[in-house]
Amino acid sequence: MNYRYQQLADELVEQIYAGLYRAGERLPGVRSLSEQRGVSVATAVAAYRQLEDKGFLDVRDRSGFYVRPWAQTRSIDTPVETSATGPCEISGQELAMAMIKAANEPGILQLGAAVPEVRFLPTRDVERAIGRVLREQRHTVANYMMPPGAPELRRQIARRLAEAGCQLSPHEVVITNGCQEALMLALRAVTQAGDTVAIESPAFYGLWHVLESLNLKAVEIPSHPERGISVDTLGFALDRWPIKACVLVPNFSNPIGYCMSDPHKRTLIDLLDARGVTLIEDDVYGDLGFQVRRPSLCKGLSPNSDIISCGSFSKTLSPGMRVGWILGGRHHRRIEQLKYVSSIATASLPQLAVADLLESGRYERYLREIRLTYASAVARMSEAITRYFPAETRMTQPQGGFVLWVELPEDVDSIDLAQRALQKGVSIAPGPLFSATGKYRHFMRISCARQWDERLEQGLKALASLL
Incomplete structure (x- = not known):
């Protein structure tokens, strides 16, 4: 159940991040807040107490609630960095x-x-989901779930992505062993050994392992800590070198944490479309925004572009379950084949447990x-x-x-x-x-x-x- 005080707390956090209330400033009094938002005094107090418990507010005797100085x-x-260096092995x-x-x-x-x-992590919910699957689907668990993966899970992923503005069929989803395998499959589908790809810089070091294993070269494109990858520098690199794909994390990038705005994403997509370059977006952190609204996927903003989207539940449900997904777009058949060749299938039990958590609504409650x-x-x-x-x-x-x-x-x-x-x-x-x-x-x-x-x-x- 989503309590009203929780909704109010979420709204206040968004206003703090938006700068409406700055570090050290006093928030409205309890009675003022209840009148402004049309809630009871008890609800206003509960929201403030939750933000106090989470470390957002300090309470001063006979004075009220103040934003903590973390901001x-x-x-x-x-x-x-301000420039791109040439391709490197x-x-x-x-x-x-x-x-x-x-x-x-x-x-x-x-x-x-x-x-x-x-x-x-929601370990108790995960344990219960695994138990339910073992009791109710023991025969299914014992078998391979060949690519593209469990129909139940692909259907649930398609529904969630639709809510994020990405309209697609469950048939377009391929289940993977985490996001790392999804990135590997995406790169194998669109490149060959010796090809060059553009990478945001700095970039998650696991990606460098993938590139090295595939014998690919990389051009590092600088990224701003708030706006994201430099489209101007990327354009310069595309003019100068034969780049086959661009890999980045548009939503809460690892390690610098930026979230690209929709206009910035569209500018990036238009640039890559004009040059015939595949965009590989890693959305592994997309569900972990601090604000209520989930950021959009590049694939949802431009469904007909050459975009491969990857994600997983490793950062939200359980790293050890190794359940990820990939939307291959025009490369779907090739990715399905590569998935089978590389690992035959993703384990059945984790797939069905994740599907159970998604269908029941427990995953969304956990995210809130x-x-x-x-x-x-x-x-x-x-x-x-x-x-x-x-x-x-x-x-x-x-x-x-x-x-x-x-x-x-x-x-x-x-x-x-x-x-x-x-x-x-x-x-x-x-x-x-x-x-x-x-x-x-x-x-x-x-x-x-x-x-x-x-x-x-x-x-x-x-x-x-x-x-």
């Missing part, structure tokens, strides 16, 4: 794998991996509940970094997802920092992992999807002491 964080407000991903393995050692405080801690939790986690981490780290430190201010892209003082080597931090039991993701050419030496990515406790705060202090 005063020092933000990155200029593009990290992808190599040297051994460093990323070595750091990933080291960070998984027992006792390490995980701030580097973009994987939500268990308390952020978790929105404020993630917004609060990002805000609290931002505030702590501002408090403990050197004054020159800057960071992004994402409005979705759960990662922060942090710019450290220029003399800091984040790879060296990451190695020393591991010795103190803290893992981070150093900036050069997000570039094929070793850029972003004094940057790092931090995951905020961690329970705020004494261990986390001490870990941040230890990390700050190394600076």
